[in-house]
Amino acid sequence: xYDLTPYIVLFPLLGFLILxxxxxxxxxxxxxxxxxxxxxxxxxxxxxxxxxHMLGLEEAKRQYIxxxxxxxxxxxxxxxxxxxxxxxxxxxxxxxxxxxxxxxxFLIHVYSIGYMHGDKGFWRFFSYMNLFIxxxxxxxxxxxxxxxxxxxxxxxxxxxxxxxxxxxxxxxGDAAKKxxxxxxxGDFGFLLGMFLIFQTYGSLNFETVFGSASVMSVGSPALxxxxxxxxxxxxxxxxxxPLYVWLPDAMAGPTPVSALIHAAxxxxxxxxxxxxxxxxxxxxxxxxxxxAVIGAVTAVFAATIGLVQNDIxxxxxxxxxxxxxxxxxxxxxxxFGAGIFHLMTHAFFKALLFLGSGAVxxxxxxxxxxxxxxxxxxxxxxxxxxxxIAAIAISGIPPFAGFFSKDEILWKAFSSDYGxxxxxxxxxxxxxxxxxxxxxLVTLTFxxxxxxxxxxxxxxxxxxxxxxxxxxxxxSVIGGFVGIPRSLxxxxxxxxxxxxxxxxxxxxxxxxxxxxxxSEYVLMILSVAVAIAGIYAARMIYLKRIEIxxxxxxxxxxxxxxxxxKYYVDEAYDAxxxxxxxxxxxxxxxxxxxxxxxxxxxxxTAGLVAITAQWLxxxxxxxxxxxxxxxxxxxVFILTWLLxx
Amino acid sequence: MVPIQSYLALSAVLFxxxxxxxxxxxxxxxxxxxxxxxLNSVNLTLIAFSVxxxxxxGQMLVFFVMTVAAAEAAVGLxxxxxxFRRKKTVNLDEINILKW
Numbered sequence: 001x002y003d004l005t006p007y008i009v010l011f012p013l014l015g016f017l018i019l020x021x022x023x024x025x026x027x028x029x030x031x032x033x034x035x036x037x038x039x040x041x042x043x044x045x046x047x048x049x050x051x052x053h054m055l056g057l058e059e060a061k062r063q064y065i066x067x068x069x070x071x072x073x074x075x076x077x078x079x080x081x082x083x084x085x086x087x088x089x090x091x092x093x094x095x096x097x098x099x100x101x102x103x104x105x106f107l108i109h110v111y112s113i114g115y116m117h118g119d120k121g122f123w124r125f126f127s128y129m130n131l132f133i134x135x136x137x138x139x140x141x142x143x144x145x146x147x148x149x150x151x152x153x154x155x156x157x158x159x160x161x162x163x164x165x166x167x168x169x170x171x172x173g174d175a176a177k178k179x180x181x182x183x184x185x186g187d188f189g190f191l192l193g194m195f196l197i198f199q200t201y202g203s204l205n206f207e208t209v210f211g212s213a214s215v216m217s218v219g220s221p222a223l224x225x226x227x228x229x230x231x232x233x234x235x236x237x238x239x240x241x242p243l244y245v246w247l248p249d250a251m252a253g254p255t256p257v258s259a260l261i262h263a264a265x266x267x268x269x270x271x272x273x274x275x276x277x278x279x280x281x282x283x284x285x286x287x288x289x290x291x292a293v294i295g296a297v298t299a300v301f302a303a304t305i306g307l308v309q310n311d312i313x314x315x316x317x318x319x320x321x322x323x324x325x326x327x328x329x330x331x332x333x334x335x336f337g338a339g340i341f342h343l344m345t346h347a348f349f350k351a352l353l354f355l356g357s358g359a360v361x362x363x364x365x366x367x368x369x370x371x372x373x374x375x376x377x378x379x380x381x382x383x384x385x386x387x388x389i390a391a392i393a394i395s396g397i398p399p400f401a402g403f404f405s406k407d408e409i410l411w412k413a414f415s416s417d418y419g420x421x422x423x424x425x426x427x428x429x430x431x432x433x434x435x436x437x438x439x440x441l442v443t444l445t446f447x448x449x450x451x452x453x454x455x456x457x458x459x460x461x462x463x464x465x466x467x468x469x470x471x472x473x474x475x476s477v478i479g480g481f482v483g484i485p486r487s488l489x490x491x492x493x494x495x496x497x498x499x500x501x502x503x504x505x506x507x508x509x510x511x512x513x514x515x516x517x518x519s520e521y522v523l524m525i526l527s528v529a530v531a532i533a534g535i536y537a538a539r540m541i542y543l544k545r546i547e548i549x550x551x552x553x554x555x556x557x558x559x560x561x562x563x564x565x566k567y568y569v570d571e572a573y574d575a576x577x578x579x580x581x582x583x584x585x586x587x588x589x590x591x592x593x594x595x596x597x598x599x600x601x602x603x604x605t606a607g608l609v610a611i612t613a614q615w616l617x618x619x620x621x622x623x624x625x626x627x628x629x630x631x632x633x634x635x636v637f638i639l640t641w642l643l644x645x
Numbered sequence: 646m647v648p649i650q651s652y653l654a655l656s657a658v659l660f661x662x663x664x665x666x667x668x669x670x671x672x673x674x675x676x677x678x679x680x681x682x683x684l685n686s687v688n689l690t691l692i693a694f695s696v697x698x699x700x701x702x703g704q705m706l707v708f709f710v711m712t713v714a715a716a717e718a719a720v721g722l723x724x725x726x727x728x729f730r731r732k733k734t735v736n737l738d739e740i741n742i743l744k745w
Binding site: 621622623624625627 | 664667668669676737738740741742743744
C-alpha cells in the first residue's frame with residue numbers, strides 16, 4: 001500500500017504534461033476539466049487509501065520512506081559529500097497535509113470547471129493548477145530539504161503563473177511579479193538556512209538532520225540562525241510581517257487561485273515547514289519566541305486592515321494573513337499540533353469563503369466592491385448559507401471547526417511555558433476583530449438593502465460550483481471534531497495522531513502532558529463571548545444602523561485612512577526599496593554602465609577594427625608590381641633568416 | 646679553369662638586375678625582358694653546376710627552362726596585346742584594377 005505513494009505525486013504531473021502539451025488542441029472544455037480535476041481526485045483517492053491503511057497500523061509502522069531515484073550525488077573529496085534523492089516520506093504529518101492539499105484541491109478544481117467556463121485560457125489554467133498541486137505535494141511529501149525546496153520554489157512559480165493568468169491586464173502582471181519577488185526574498189533566507197544545515201549536519205536529509213539534532217542540547221547559535229533563516233522563508237511564503245505585501249495584490253488572479261493557493265495550500269507551506277522542523281525549533285527557544293510574536297502581531301495587524309477594506313477578496317486576503325499569524329503563534333508557543341489543526345480547518349473555511357466570494361463575483365458580473373452588493377441572500381441561497389457557515393466557523397463559534405482549532409491555539413498561547421498572557425490577549429483581540437470583519441462582510445454582501453445594479457440579474461451558480469461549496473461547508477462544520485480537547489471530553493484525535501511527529505521536540509522543550517484546568521474553560525467562554533460580541537456588533541451596525549460606521553470613520557478619519565491605505569506599507573517599501581533600485585538601475589546600470597561602458601567597448605572595438613582596416617586597405621593598390629615587391633621582400637627575409645640561423 | 650664562383654656571382658648579379666627590372670620598370674615589355682633575364686641567369690647557374698659536377702641533369706633542366714620561358718613569353722606578350730587593346734597603354738602604373 002505504501003508503495004503507491006509516488007502515484008500521489010505522479011498523477012498531477014501527468015495532468016500538467018497532458019494539458020500543457022495538448023490542452024490547446026482539446027476543444028472540449030469538459031474533457032480538460034475532467035482530466036485536470038480527475039488527476040487530483042485520483043491522488044486524493046490514493047492518499048485516502050494510504051491513510052486508512054495507516055489508521056490500522058501501530059504507531060511505529062506509520063512512517064515510510066520510498067525512494068524513487070538519486071538526484072544529486074557528489075563526493076567533494078574530504079569528508080563532506082552531498083547525496084540527495086527524490087524520495088517521498090509518508091508519516092502522520094505528511095499524509096494529513098496531502099489529504100488537505102488533494103482533497104481541498106480537488107474540490108477547487110471541480111469548482112473551476114464552472115468558474116473558468118468560456119475563458120480562452122481554460123486549458124492553461126488547469127495545467128498550471130495541476131503543476132501547482134504537483135509542486136505542493138513534492139513539498140509536503142519530501143524526505144529532504146532539497147526536494148522540499150523544489151516544491152517550495154515550484155509553488156512560488158505556479159503562484160506567479162496563476163496570479164498573472166489574465167496576463168493581458170498590466171496590474172495582474174505587476175501583482176504576479178510582486179508575489180514572486182517578495183517570495184524570492186523569503187526563499188533566499190530559506191536557502192541560507194539550508195546551507196547552514198548542510199554545514200552543521202553534513203546532510204540535507206530530514207532523518208539524518210533531525211536524528212543528529214535530537215541529541216544536541218538547547219541553545220546552540222548555529223541552530224538559532226538555521227531556524228531564523230528558515231523562518232524568513234516562511235515569512236515570505238506564508239505572508240507574515242514584513243513579507244506579507246504580495247498576498248492582497250495576489251487577489252488579481254482568478255478566485256479559485258486565491259482559494260487554492262492563497263488560502264488552503266501554498267501559504268501554509270511555511271507552517272508545515274516549521275512543523276516538520278519542530279525539533280530544530282525546539283532547540284532554539286529564542287526563535288520560537290520571535291515566531292510567536294511575529295505571528296500574534298501579524299494576526300492583529302492584518303485584522304485591523306481587513307476591518308475597513310471594501311473589496312470582498314481583499315478582506316479575505318487580510319483574513320488569510322491574520323489566520324496564518326495564528327498558525328505561527330501556535331508554532332511559536334510550541335503548540336505544533338494545534339497549528340497544523342488550524343491549518344486544516346482554515347483550509348476548509350477559507351477556501352469556502354473564497355469560492356463563495358467567487359460565486360458572488362460571478363453572479364454580479366465581476367463586481368468586487370461590497371459597497372455595491374447587498375441583499376444577495378435572496379438570489380444566491382446556497383452561496384449565502386455556505387458562506388455564513390464559513391463565517392461562523394472562522395469566528396470561532398462552537399461547535400464549528402474554527403472554534404476547536406483557534407481555541408486550542410489561544411489556550412496554548414496562555415498556558416504554555418512558551419506562551420504569555422500578552423500573546424493570548426493579542427490572539428483574543430484578533431479573534432474579536434475577525435468575527436467583526438467577517439460578519440461585516442457577510443452582512444454587507446448578502447443582507448440589507450440591494451445596492452447592486454439591477455440589470456445584473458444575479459442567480460445561483462451551477463452545480464459544479466455549488467457542490468464543492470456544500471462539501472466544504474460540511475467540513476467546516478464537522479472538521480473540528482477531530483480535535484475536541486480533553487477538557488471537553490474529547491480524545492483530541494488529531495493531536496494524538498500527530499504526537500509521534502512532535503514527540504522529540506516536545507521532550508526537548510520539556511512539555512508535559514497537558515492537564516485539564518478550570519482556567520481553560522474560562523478562556524474558552526471568554527473567546528466565544530468576544531466572538532459573539534464581534535458578530536453582534538457587526539450585524540447591529542451594518543444591518544440596522546449603518547450610519548454608525550460612516551460616523552466612526554469620519555470622527556477617527558486619520559486612523560480610518562491609515563487602515564484603508566494598509567498603513568502605507570506598500571508606499572513605504574516603494575519609497576525605501578523599490579524606487580531606489582529602479583532609479584539606480586535606470587540611471588546607473590543601464591544608461592551609465594550598459595550603454596556607455598559595455599556598448600562603448602563593443603562598438604569601440606568594431607570602430608578600431610574599421611579604422612585599422614581602412615588603413616591597411618591601401619596595400620591593395622592593384623598594381624601587380626607592388627605585389628611583386630612584397631613577394632621579393634618576403635623571399636629575401638626568409639633567406640636572410642635561414643642564413644643567419 | 647674559371648672558378649665556379651665567378652659563374653655563380655655573374656648569375657646572381659644578372660638575377661638581381663632582372664628582379665629590379667621586374668619590380669621597378671613601368672613598361673610591360675621591359676618587365677618581360679627582365680623576366681627573361683632572370684630565367685637566363687638561372688640557366689647559367691644550372692650549366693655551371695652541371696659542368697663542375699660532371700652531371701648532365703643540369704643541362705637537361707636548362708632545356709626545360711628554355712622551353713617554358715619561350716612559351717611563357719608568347720603567352721605573356723599575347724596578354725600585353727590584349728591589355729593594350731583595352732587600355733591603349735603598356736604603362737604598368739596605370740593598370741591597377743586587381744583590387745576590390
